[in-house]
Amino acid sequence: MHVKRYAAVAAGLGLVALTGCxxxxxxxxxxxxxxxxxxxxxxxxxxxDVLAAFEKESGYQVKVLKDGDAGQAVNKAIxxxxxxxGDVLFGVDNTLLSRALDNGLFxxxxxxxxxxxxxxxxxxxxGDRVTPVDTxxxxxxxxxxxxxxxxxxxxxxxxxxxxxxxxxxxVTENAASSSPGLGFLLGTAAEYGDDGWADYWKKLKANGxxxxxxxDQAYNEEFSGSAGGKQAGGGRPLVVSYASSPPAEVIxxxxxPETAPTGVAEDTCFRQVEYAGLLSNARNSEGGKALIDFLxxxxxxxxxxxxxxxxxxxxxxxxxxxxTEYGPQAEDPHTMDPAKIADNRDQWVKSWTSLVLK
Numbered sequence: 001m002h003v004k005r006y007a008a009v010a011a012g013l014g015l016v017a018l019t020g021c022x023x024x025x026x027x028x029x030x031x032x033x034x035x036x037x038x039x040x041x042x043x044x045x046x047x048x049d050v051l052a053a054f055e056k057e058s059g060y061q062v063k064v065l066k067d068g069d070a071g072q073a074v075n076k077a078i079x080x081x082x083x084x085x086g087d088v089l090f091g092v093d094n095t096l097l098s099r100a101l102d103n104g105l106f107x108x109x110x111x112x113x114x115x116x117x118x119x120x121x122x123x124x125x126x127g128d129r130v131t132p133v134d135t136x137x138x139x140x141x142x143x144x145x146x147x148x149x150x151x152x153x154x155x156x157x158x159x160x161x162x163x164x165x166x167x168x169x170x171v172t173e174n175a176a177s178s179s180p181g182l183g184f185l186l187g188t189a190a191e192y193g194d195d196g197w198a199d200y201w202k203k204l205k206a207n208g209x210x211x212x213x214x215x216d217q218a219y220n221e222e223f224s225g226s227a228g229g230k231q232a233g234g235g236r237p238l239v240v241s242y243a244s245s246p247p248a249e250v251i252x253x254x255x256x257p258e259t260a261p262t263g264v265a266e267d268t269c270f271r272q273v274e275y276a277g278l279l280s281n282a283r284n285s286e287g288g289k290a291l292i293d294f295l296x297x298x299x300x301x302x303x304x305x306x307x308x309x310x311x312x313x314x315x316x317x318x319x320x321x322x323x324t325e326y327g328p329q330a331e332d333p334h335t336m337d338p339a340k341i342a343d344n345r346d347q348w349v350k351s352w353t354s355l356v357l358k
Contacts, residue, residue, distance in 0.1 A: 033284060033286075033287070034059065034060060034061055034287075035060065035061045035062075035063050035284065035287070036060045036061070036062055036063070036086075036087050036088070036284050036287030036288055036290065036291050037062075037063040037064075037065060037085065037086030037087050037088070037284070038062060038063070038064050038065070038086060038087070038088050038089075038090055038291060039065050039067060039073065039077060039084070039085050039086040039088065039089045039090070039279075040064060040065070040066055040067070040073065040089070040090045040091050041066065041067065041068065041069055041070040041072075041073045041090075041091040041179075042066045042067075042068060042069065042216065043091070043215075043308055044064055044066060044090065044091070044308070045307040045308050046300065046303060046307055047303050047307060050299055050300060050303045053299070054291075054294045054299075054300075058287075058290045058291075058294070060284075060287045060290060060291070062291065063086070065085050065086055067085075068177075068214065069173070069177060069178045069179060069213075069214040069215060069216075070091045070092065070093060070096065070178070070179035070274075071096060071176070071177045071178050071179055071181075071182060072177055072178075072214075073089070073091055073092075074089075074091075074092050074096050074099065074100055074105075075177075077089050077100070077105055077279070078099070078100070078103045078105060081103065081104065081105055081279070081280060081281065082281060083281065084279040084280075084281050084282060084283075086279065086282070087278065087279060087282035087283060087284045087285065087287055087288035087291070088276055088277065088278055088279065088282070088288045088291050088292055089105065089106070089276065089277055089279055090133065090274070090275075090276040090295065091179075091274055091276075092105075092130065092274070092275050092276075092277065093179050093183075093272050093273060093274045093275065094123070094271075094272060094273045094275075094338060094341070095179055095182045095183055095186055095272070095341060095345065096179065096182070097123060097125075097126060097130065097275065097338065097341075098125070098126075098338060098341060098342030098345070099342075099345070099346075100130075100277070101125065101126045101129065101130075102342075104280055105277065105279065105280060106126070106129040106130060106277035106278055106279060106280060107129065107277075107278050107279070107280045107282070107285075108128045108129055109128075109129070109131075109277075109278045109288075109289055109292065110128060110131075111131040111289075111292045111293050111295075111296050112293045112296075113293060113296045113297055113298075113314070114131055114296060116296070116314050116315050116316070117131070117132050117296065117313050117314060117315070118313055118314075118315055121135055121273050121313040123273075123275070123338060124338060124339075125338060125339075129277055129278075130275035130276065130277040131275060131276050131277070131292050131295065131296050132273055132274070132275055132296075132313045133274050133275060133276050133295050133296060133304075133313065134273070134274050134304055134308065134310035134311060134312060134313060135271065135272065135273045135274070135310065135311050135312075135313055135329075136242050136243065136244055136271075136272050136274075136309070136310045136311060136329075137242060137243035137244075137269040137270065137271055137272065137329055137330045137333050138179075138180045138183035138184055138187065138240065138241075138242060138269065138270045138272050139240075139241065139242060139243045139264045139265060139266065139268050139269040139270070139330065139333075140155065140161070140170070140184075140238055140239070140240055140241075140264070140265040140268040141219075141223070141225065141238070141239050141240075141241045141242075141245050141246070141262050141263065141264055141265075142154040142155065142225065142237060142238050142262060142263050142264075142265060143223070143224045143225030143237035143238075143261070143262060144225070144260075144261055144262060144263055145225070145261065146224055146225070146237035147237065152165060154263060154265065155238065155265050155268075156265050156266065156267050156268075157265065157267040157268065158187070158188055158191050158192075158200065158267070158268055160265070161204060161207070161209075161238070161268075162200070162203040162204055162206075162207050163207075164207070166207065166238065167207050167208045168207075168208035168210075168236075169208070169236060169237050169238045170204075170207075170208075170209045170210065170236065170238040170239070170240075171209070171210040171211075171212060171218050171222040171223060171236040171238070171239050171240070172184055172209060172210070172211055172212075172218065172239070172240040173211070173212060173213070173214055173215055173217075173218050173240060174211055174212070174213050174214070174357075175348075175349050175352050175353075176349050176352075176353055177213055177214065178213065178214045178215060179215075179272070180215050180218075180240050180241065180242070180272075181211075181214075181215075181240065182345075182349070183240075183270045183272055184240045184268075184270065185197075185201075185348060185349070185352055186270055186334075186336050186341065186345075186348075187268065187269070187270035187334045188200055188201065189336070189344070189348060190270070190334040190335065190336050191334060194344070197348070198351060198352075198355060201352060201355055201356055202355065204356075205355070205356055209356075210222065210236060211356060211357060215241065218239050218240065218241070219239055219241050219245070220232065221234055222234045222235070222236045222239065223236055223237070223238075223239035223241070224236060224237045225237060225239070225249070225261055225262040226239075226245075226249065226262070227249065227252070227253065242309065243264050243266075243269055243327055243328070243329060243330055244305075244309040244310065244311075244323070244327040245262060245264075245309070245327070246260035246261075246262045246263060246264060246326050246327050247260065247309065247322065247323050247325070247326035247327035248309050248327075249261050249262050250322075250326045251306065251322060251323075251326075259326075260326045260327075264327075264330075266330050266331070266332075269330035269333040269334065270333055270334045270335070270336075271330070271333040271334070271335050273313070274310070276291075276292050276295050276296075277292075278292060296313075296314060297314075298314060298316075298317060301313070301314040301317040302317050302318050302319075305319050305320055305323040306320055306322075306323060309323075309327070311329060
């Protein structure tokens, strides 16, 4: 979900956020049957002891390959599906699921523990091929200090974002390549309908919205409220990110502030669910199945909130108090039927690209 590589998060926190290398030192390949390869977006992270326990119990080494934002990772997986980079793809979400299914990206597999996934997160289509792993809300975040300094109330809704007082303040991600960018587009479509979303984006463009390629650039470089954005001199106090971004800004700050320096415009939230699936031509299918079982297991599910800043989907999984204190899920997020996403997504993205980027 994505989600969210916060500046310097992994350093010193016992997290594994690997790119293109085995989690153990002796390497290996999927061909030897001892290595299982996870293909993911850039936000993958897990506690070292949790991953080590899985490797010891299963006998598999985990290799992680990161392919950019979720949209980029899915597109690359489709292009390489006949000779995939790995065995399991993690990070395809409800905005992109139908594209992955239509392209035959996954083979059938029902994870052990799939019956423990809350019913509202199980997909209506493709449930025999993907397993829900996490959920979160894509929302506009705001820099509290900016709005206090300018004696301006932060926006609370999509309508607010097109008002003159918020001109040139918002940065969002490319809907064609980024899952939060696409989620934000779908949220506006859910809010304004088939006939109204394009007109809304015309107004948003006229009000100076800035579009960058992915979440990392938007949040950690352009957004003035993030730790990374402050270091980079980010000049935009509004960003499309997640409802769980404020607790990250608290938990990884040294010293910790009493309250989060950023807030969430709750009426801009769109509910996201991320899935994992066994790739159709996986070289190590058995290892891939074991890895998916691990992702939906209780230990990994309870490890996720403070690593990837997403909510578990497993019934009974405990969420740390410090996570929910600073970043509760939106009470009434925008949602969209997966069938409607499948029917409209590509045309909406094409229209959005012509309207906003050209």
